[in-house]
Amino acid sequence: MTTNINGMCPxxxxxxxxxxxxxxxxxxxxxxxxxTLGVAxxxxxxxxxxxxxxxxxxxxxxxxxxxxxxxxxxxxxxxGILTILCSAGMPFGNEPEKPDRNYRGEYFALMxxxxxxxxMIGKTTNLIWLFLALELVSIPTYIMVATGRSNTPAQEAGIxxxxxxxxxxxxxLFGFSYLYGFAGSTSYVAITAAFHAALATxxxxxxxxxxxxxxxxxxxxxxxxxxxxxxxxxxxxxxxTPVTAFLSFAPKATGFFALIMVFNLTGWRLSGGTARVVPDxxxxxxxxxxxxxxxxxxxxxxxxxMLAYSSISHSGYMLVGLAVGPxxxxxxxxxxxxxxxxxxxxxxxxxxxxxxxxxxxxxxxxAAEDLDDIAGIAGEHxxxxxxxxxxxxxxxxxxxTIGFLGKLFIVQSALAGGHAVLAVLVVINAxxxxxxxxxxxxxxxxxxxxxPFAVRQSTTLKAGALLGAVLTVFFGIFPALLFHQxxxxxxxxxxxxxxxxxxxxxxxxxxxxxxxxxxxPLPAVAxxxxxISKP
Amino acid sequence: MDYxxxxxxxxxxxxxxxxxxxxxxxxxxxxxxxxxxAMGVGITYLIHWTAAAHAGHTGIIENLFFYAFAALAxxxxxxxxxHPKPLYAALYFVLMTLAVSGLFIMLMAEFIAVVLIIIYxxxxxxxxxxxxxxxxxxxQTPAAQYDTNSSDGxxxxxxxxxxxxxxxxxxxxxxxxxxxxxxxxxxxxAHGLGSLEVLGANLYSRYALPxxxxxILLTISLVGAVMIARKNEPVAHVLGxxxxxxx
Amino acid sequence: MQTFGNPMLYHYLALGAxxxxxxxxxxxxxxxxxxxxxxxxxxxxxxxxxxIAFSRYWQNADGQxxxxxxxxxxxxxxxxxxxxxxxxFRRRQTLNVDTWSEMxx
Numbered sequence: 028m029t030t031n032i033n034g035m036c037p038x039x040x041x042x043x044x045x046x047x048x049x050x051x052x053x054x055x056x057x058x059x060x061x062x063t064l065g066v067a068x069x070x071x072x073x074x075x076x077x078x079x080x081x082x083x084x085x086x087x088x089x090x091x092x093x094x095x096x097x098x099x100x101x102x103x104x105x106x107g108i109l110t111i112l113c114s115a116g117m118p119f120g121n122e123p124e125k126p127d128r129n130y131r132g133e134y135f136a137l138m139x140x141x142x143x144x145x146x147m148i149g150k151t152t153n154l155i156w157l158f159l160a161l162e163l164v165s166i167p168t169y170i171m172v173a174t175g176r177s178n179t180p181a182q183e184a185g186i187x188x189x190x191x192x193x194x195x196x197x198x199x200l201f202g203f204s205y206l207y208g209f210a211g212s213t214s215y216v217a218i219t220a221a222f223h224a225a226l227a228t229x230x231x232x233x234x235x236x237x238x239x240x241x242x243x244x245x246x247x248x249x250x251x252x253x254x255x256x257x258x259x260x261x262x263x264x265x266x267x268t269p270v271t272a273f274l275s276f277a278p279k280a281t282g283f284f285a286l287i288m289v290f291n292l293t294g295w296r297l298s299g300g301t302a303r304v305v306p307d308x309x310x311x312x313x314x315x316x317x318x319x320x321x322x323x324x325x326x327x328x329x330x331x332x333m334l335a336y337s338s339i340s341h342s343g344y345m346l347v348g349l350a351v352g353p354x355x356x357x358x359x360x361x362x363x364x365x366x367x368x369x370x371x372x373x374x375x376x377x378x379x380x381x382x383x384x385x386x387x388x389x390x391x392x393x394a395a396e397d398l399d400d401i402a403g404i405a406g407e408h409x410x411x412x413x414x415x416x417x418x419x420x421x422x423x424x425x426x427x428t429i430g431f432l433g434k435l436f437i438v439q440s441a442l443a444g445g446h447a448v449l450a451v452l453v454v455i456n457a458x459x460x461x462x463x464x465x466x467x468x469x470x471x472x473x474x475x476x477x478x479p480f481a482v483r484q485s486t487t488l489k490a491g492a493l494l495g496a497v498l499t500v501f502f503g504i505f506p507a508l509l510f511h512q513x514x515x516x517x518x519x520x521x522x523x524x525x526x527x528x529x530x531x532x533x534x535x536x537x538x539x540x541x542x543x544x545x546x547x548p549l550p551a552v553a554x555x556x557x558x559i560s561k562p
Numbered sequence: 563m564d565y566x567x568x569x570x571x572x573x574x575x576x577x578x579x580x581x582x583x584x585x586x587x588x589x590x591x592x593x594x595x596x597x598x599x600a601m602g603v604g605i606t607y608l609i610h611w612t613a614a615a616h617a618g619h620t621g622i623i624e625n626l627f628f629y630a631f632a633a634l635a636x637x638x639x640x641x642x643x644x645h646p647k648p649l650y651a652a653l654y655f656v657l658m659t660l661a662v663s664g665l666f667i668m669l670m671a672e673f674i675a676v677v678l679i680i681i682y683x684x685x686x687x688x689x690x691x692x693x694x695x696x697x698x699x700x701x702q703t704p705a706a707q708y709d710t711n712s713s714d715g716x717x718x719x720x721x722x723x724x725x726x727x728x729x730x731x732x733x734x735x736x737x738x739x740x741x742x743x744x745x746x747x748x749x750x751x752a753h754g755l756g757s758l759e760v761l762g763a764n765l766y767s768r769y770a771l772p773x774x775x776x777x778i779l780l781t782i783s784l785v786g787a788v789m790i791a792r793k794n795e796p797v798a799h800v801l802g803x804x805x806x807x808x809x
Numbered sequence: 810m811q812t813f814g815n816p817m818l819y820h821y822l823a824l825g826a827x828x829x830x831x832x833x834x835x836x837x838x839x840x841x842x843x844x845x846x847x848x849x850x851x852x853x854x855x856x857x858x859x860x861i862a863f864s865r866y867w868q869n870a871d872g873q874x875x876x877x878x879x880x881x882x883x884x885x886x887x888x889x890x891x892x893x894x895x896x897x898f899r900r901r902q903t904l905n906v907d908t909w910s911e912m913x914x
Contacts, residue, residue, distance in 0.1 A: 035771070042778060049785065133785055140782050147775075153768075155875050159775040162882050166779060169889055170786030173896070182900065183909040185790070186893055190845055190906075193886055194836055197852035200879065201829055204856050204872075208822075208863035213871045233732035578831070582838060608820060625820065632824045639828050639851050643835035648843055648904075655847050662828075662854050665821070669865045671873050674880075678857075681880055682850070686887045690843055693894055697843075697904050718837035726830040733822045755868060764870040765877065776881045783885035790892035 034081055034093075034150060037074035037100045038143045044070025045139035052132010060131050064487065067111050067135040071142070075104040078146075092149065092291075092523060095516040098368060099149030099284050106276050106375040107142040111135065112491030113383040114269030116483070117175065134174075137167035138273065145277050148284040154203045154213040157285060161199070161249070164281045165192050168274060175267030184265025191248065191258045199245025205238030206292070218292045219527050226294065231302045239297075239305050242289055243312075250282035250342045252312045253319035260323075263335030264396070268389055271331055272382030275338045276375045283345055283371055287364065287520065294524050295352045309350040314452060317343030321459040329396050330385060333463055334378070337422060340460060341374050347453055348437050351444035353521045363444055365517035366436035372509050373429035373502060377421040380495015384415035387488045390481035398466065403476035411482070411489065412471045414496040419464045421499045424457050428503040432510075566607040567730055573600035575723035582715045583646040597640065605629055627668060635661035648694045656683045671756040821862035828855030842897065842904045846890045853883050 047070075048063045078100035081093075117134045144163030151157040169192060173185025207213050209232060210221035225231045244255065251259040263271045297305045320340025327333040348370060351363025388404055388411060389395045405412035421428035434457055441450035502509050577600050580593030609625075638661060641654030659682040666675035765773055828851055835848030857876045864872025894904065901908050 133789055137782065137786065140778060153772075155769055155871075155878050156772045156775070158875075159772045159779065159878060159882070162885075163775055163779055163782075166783055166786065166885060166889065170782075170789060173893060174786075174789050179900065179909075182893075182896060186842070186897065186906065186909055189886075189889060189893060190836075190842075190849070193846070193849040193890075194833075194852075196882070196886075197829070197832070197849055197856065200853070200856045201859070204825075204859035204863065204875075207860060207872060207875065208866070211863075211867035212869065213875060233735075237729055237732050574827075578834060604823075608823070628820055632820070635824065636827060636831070639831040642844070642847055642851060643831055643838065648841055651844055652847065655850070658828075658851065658854065662858060665824070665858060666861055669821070669861045671861045671864065671876075674857075674861065674873055674876050677877070677880060678854075681884060686850070686884065689887075689891060690847070693891065693898075694843055697898055715838055718834050722830045722833045722837070725833070726826055729826040730823055733819050733826070755865065755870065756873065760870050761873055761877070764874050768871075769874050769878075772878060776878055779882065779885050783888050787888040787892035790889065791895045 034096070035147075036077045036081060037104060038147050038150075040070055040074045040077055041104070041139050041143035041146065044073075045136040045143070048132050048139065049136035050132070052134075052136070054132075063132045063135050064111065064115060067139055068108055070139065071104045071107045071111065074146070075101060075108075078104060092516070092519040094512070094519040095284075095287070096149035098372075098512045098516045099280070100146040101512065102280055102372055102375065103142045103146035103277075106280075106372075106379060107138070107145075109376065109379045109383065109491055109495055110269070110273045110276060111138060112487050112494065113272045113379060113386055114138070115485045115487035115491075117267065117269055134171065137171050141167040141171075141273070141277050145281050145284075148281055148288065151288060152215055154207060154215075154218075157288060158200065158203060161246075161281060161285060162196065164277055165196070165249075168192075168270075168278060171270045171273065172262060172266045175270040180265035181267060182265075184262040187258050187265075188262045195245045195248035195255070197245075198248075199242045202238045202241030202243075202245060205234050205241070209235040209238060215288075215292055219294065222293045223527055226296055226299070226302070229299060231297075231300065233301065236302055236304060239289070239293065240308060243286065243305065243308060246282045246285050246289070247312055249278045249285070250345075251279070251316075251339050252342050252346060253315040253339065256316065256319060256339045259339055260327075260332045260335040263338070264329060264331045268331065268382055268386040271335075272379045272386070275334070275378045275382065279338070279342060280371060280375060283349070283367060286349060287367075290349070290352075291520060291523060294527065295354065295520075296524075306350060306352075309346060310446075310449065313343050313346035313350050313449065315343075316340065316346060317452060317456040321456050321463075324463045325459065327463070328398050330398060330401070330467060331396050333467070334381065334385075337460065337463070338374075338378060340456060341370075341378070341422075343456070344434065344437050344453055345370050345374070347441055347446070347449050350449065351440045351446055353517055353524060354444070362514075362517045362521065363440040364520050365514045366433070366440040368513035368516055369436055369506075369510060370433035372513065373421070373433040373499075376495055376502070377418045377428070377430055377499045380492055380499060381415055381418035381422065383488055383491035383495055384411050384418065387411050387483050387485070387492060388415070388480070390483050395481075398470045399477060401467075402470045402474040403472075404480055405472045406476065407480055408482060411492055414492040415471065416468050417496040417499055418492075419468055421503065423461045423464045427500065429499050429506065429509075430503075432503060432506050564607070564731070564734060566603060566610070567734060568727065570600055570604040570607055571723055571727040571730065573597075573603060574726075575719050576600075578640060578643070578723075579715060579719045581640060581644040582719070583644055593644075597637075601633060601636065605633075628665070631661045631664040631668070634658075635665070648698070649691065652687055652691050652694060656687050659683045659687075669756075673756055673758050673761055818862055818866050821858055825855045825858035825862070828852070828858065830855075840905050840907055842890075842894050842906055845906065846887070846894075849886075850883060853879055 044067060048067050051059050051063050051066065054060055078097055081097065081100075114134070117131065141164050144160050144165075144167075147160040147163070148157070151160055169185065169189040172188050173182055175181055203213075206218060209225075210218040212218065222231075222235070225235065248255045248258075263274060266274060293302075293305075297303065317340050320336045320338070320343055324333050324336030324340065327336060345367045348363040348365075348367030351366070353362050353364045388401050388408070395401065417428070421430035424430045424434040434453065438450045438453050441447070441453065573596055577593050577596035580589045580596055635658050638654045638658035642651045642658065645651040645654060659678060663675035663678045666672070666678065832848045832851030832853075832855060835851060836845055839845050839848060857879060860872040860875050860879075862872075864870065864876075897909065898904060
């Protein structure tokens with residue numbers, strides 16, 4: 028595997044940053060420990076710049092879809108900065124009077140490693156790498172959930188998240204093992220070739236279909252798609268709020284990029300025969316996820332649970348884009364992949380911004396989670412309330428914000444791709460969603476406070492929330508930057524699908540596999556021992 | 563439709579459902595009978611299928627070792643799932659590991675077979691047995707209570723065996739593109755498939771980058787395990803979400 | 810020539826799927842945290858059987874390498890699970906997961 032090490036530059040920076048931060052966290056000197064946040068942000072900024080530079084270099088390097096990989100890295104490092112700003116003073120709660128005494132360094136190190144995993148998904152070139160990248164994202168998040176704050180809900184959330192995460196890993200690994208068995212190699216090139224050969228004959232082996240389904244189900248856990256969402260509310264509620272912010276971004280981005288990578292293998296052409304099951308599964312997941320998320324969110328009074336269900340429903344919107352695929356008629360903006368990627372970027376910014384503001388409002392104990400706890404907070408803290416309101420309006424999809432454009436593109440792509448019903452369902456869900464977001468806004472602005480507020484005074488947090496709100500509006504008015512990235516990624520996916528790299532990259536598949544892949548994925552005649560031993 | 567396959571799967575489901583630990587009447591004998599039946603039907607089916615796919619040799623003798631190890635693996639896996647005492651369940655897990663590594667040796671993956679025993683039976687299981695003993699040492703709440711009562715048995719067994727049935731149908735009834743092939747004979751296999759040489763070359767050339775990632779992953783999880791297990795001073799009551807020991 | 814050791818690919822696939830299923834059932838049914846974790850390990854071993862059998866079938870070492878990585882990740886998860894178990898046992902003096910379901914909604 029001739030991996031371009033230059034291409035891995037951002038991830039290397041992030042992991043080096045993680046190690047430095049981890050060591051700095053061990054210092055006896057308080058100032059050094061406090062500066063870990065700065066170092067973490069700095070390494071992410073460096074990674075961001077490196078990703079921009081690399082994005083210029085390679086567009087032809089083998090299988091890797093550089094626009095997609097660059098978008099992934101930019102998203103991971105960019106939104107990563109927001110999540111780190113959001114978690115100033117983590118972990119919470121061990122000693123309220125001395126919140127910074129504990130393992131601060133390790134916490135940011137975990138975040139950086141996880142972000143490196145997120146940013147790597149787009150660059151993977153084989154299933155093993157994809158598996159490790161997925162685990163690199165997940166394992167730090169298990170630790171962050173369990174240790175983010177030291178009360179029982181956090182630990183309960185930690186157990187649930189860990190065990191169900193291990194289960195989901197087992198499920199998608201089962202899928203990977205069948206994909207490997209189907210193609211005879213773990214490399215994307217070989218699997219793509221196998222899928223193309225099989226689809227050309229019009230008969231995809233059941234084994235490949237089962238493998239795909241298992242992979243989709245396993246990854247659906249990561250993006251909290253219904254019916255695999257049941258852990259999300261508990262985990263989001265139990266974890267410390269900055270960790271929740273991270274969870275609403277990192278696993279989701281990972282899941283969507285991983286799904287895109289996996290569907291790239293199939294060439295997005297599964298509409299014939301039994302293979303039809305897989306896109307149908309995506310559509311069912313999308314519809315279920317939207318409705319379950321939005322309807323259950325209406326019933327919540329706990330803000331974190333409400334936002335958890337809201338993040339589930341946003342996964343549903345993005346799944347609609349995936350279900351539409353890269354082939355939507357007409358030109359670029361209507362492609363489902365482009366819409367999904369754009370929405371992913373926008374969603375990450377606005378949801379992390381909202382969580383940053385919520386962290387601020389919850390105060391030192393990180394305990395104020397009910398709607399009543401923030402009732403009337405706009406009077407005392409108008410600035411943060413405004414930031415929160417902007418992010419919430421964007422989550423609703425008000426014009427002028429990035430959330431509006433994201434939903435617009437999703438609906439457009441669904442209409443262009445011939446999924447009019449899905450488009451209508453998205454619009455209906457957007458209307459349902461407005462109800463509960465507005466309840467939060469109304470609580471902040473209209474109701475009277477019933478208890479004094481003890482907010483978490485932190486300039487870093489303020490900066491995070493402000494950045495989130497500003498970016499939400501900025502990209503809402505000038506979407507071109509983000510749109511360009513998502514669109515070129517989608518174009519790369521499309522061109523890959525249209526011109527698969529049949530022999531473009533030399534990857535040492537075993538002798539037997541190479542000879543066979545060109546003909547058919549699996550031979551019709553059993554290779555008897557005698558036939559093989561013949562010279 | 564392969565009725566034998568469906569019957570075997572269904573029998574397996576019934577067997578496992580009966581074997582599940584539950585507080586009231588124990589139906590282990592019935593479950594054991596059902597599982598023996600299930601495996602009998604399954605093995606007969608496999609032999610029959612082998613004979614049909616390759617008219618000429620039935621292959622029962624050739625596959626004897628496979629059937630032995632497979633049966634051992636299945637029985638001990640069922641033991642892990644069903645045994646009400648955690649310690650015994652853990653020992654069943656060791657047995658399963660041994661059986662699986664026996665299969666790996668048959669598949670010419672000697673190195674992995676050894677590694678599997680070292681890691682699972684050697685490292686992981688010893689630690690867990692240690693924890694189980696530590697946990698049952700207190701003795702005031704007999705562990706049996708939550709171990710003998712399984713939850714949601716019916717749905718779990720039903721869903722899982724529907725999944726198994728689907729996968730098995732896909733494996734056996736996939737038509738020409740299915741996996742009805744015999745494995746290449748040992749002498750025909752590429753030189754040193756399971757040897758350290760080939761595996762090492764593969765790991766350090768094609769998978770050099772994932773190998774680095776695995777290292778990072780291990781580091782992080784080491785740090786994380788320490789972070790999680792670290793004893794924090796009891797400050798919970800300060801936060802108002804006090805945790806008193808259960809009961 | 811072939812005295813033993815030449816069963817067919819689907820033998821192994823069937824066994825792998827069966828182990829995976831048993832692990833899945835154990836995961837859903839058991840209430841002891843250690844048993845839940847061991848159930849996921851059973852699932853991993855079912856997957857490993859699939860991979861090694863395919864590796865033998867295709868005669869390349871990809872599947873075996875995959876298993877090495879799965880073992881690594883399983884070991885990493887085992888360390889985390891151990892940490893969690895110790896932490897939780899310290900809090901509640903029990904390994905029963907059902908005592909950890911306070912959040913409702």
